[in-house]
Amino acid sequence: QSVLTQPPSVSGAPGHRVTISCTGSSSNIGADYEVHWYQQFPGAAPKLLIYGDNLRPSGVPDRFSGSKSGTSASLAITGLRAEDEADYYCQSYDTNLGGSYVFGTGTKVTVL
């Protein structure tokens, strides 16, 4: 059971905006560890989408943005497109039990 909780699914119409939350605690996001986001299509490897809370790697459209506040982080997708339909995972670090990297529970984005 992951220590980072995400909604199982979010959906939106093409062109609309959706947000995915990543809720943690004082031992991970709240301890100011960075949050990173990955996009994964079925049967494929994860792809880095956002790193360092709100930075986009080269080639990632600016429709994707990240933010963090307190013990939570969010990924926003604006101008939703059919090709954005995928699973999304947040990742951070947790200091409990000696420390380990943790991923969120994952969110399926559906474009209506």
Place this chain on the structure above:
Amino acid sequence: EGKLVESGGGLVQPGGSLRLSCAASGFTFTMYWMTWVRQAPGKGLEWVAHIKEDGSEKYYADSVKGRFTVSRDNAKSSIYLQMNSLTAEDTAVYFCARARKYCPGGNCYHDYWGQGTLVSVSS
């Protein structure tokens, strides 16, 4: 452009062992921490282990500590995951990934990923 290719997955009986490999190309391998991440069928991602650039530091998830060993051969630009005492709970696709930043510091992330190799543990 970096590339990672995993191999070595397959079907193994409970209690058995398997060794996974990950071959890297397209970047200076010796400059990066490397990570293993796994994904059980229909489930989310789980960090397994990572290893320092020179192999002198290794860290493991509690779920695999004492059973799995990560290693690397910089001459071959490869990392390995020796998995022993396997159980059904280890069934997953295993990905290797290139890590950015200093992983023990808590802020590393992964910018290149392999396609994964499937490990199935069943009698």
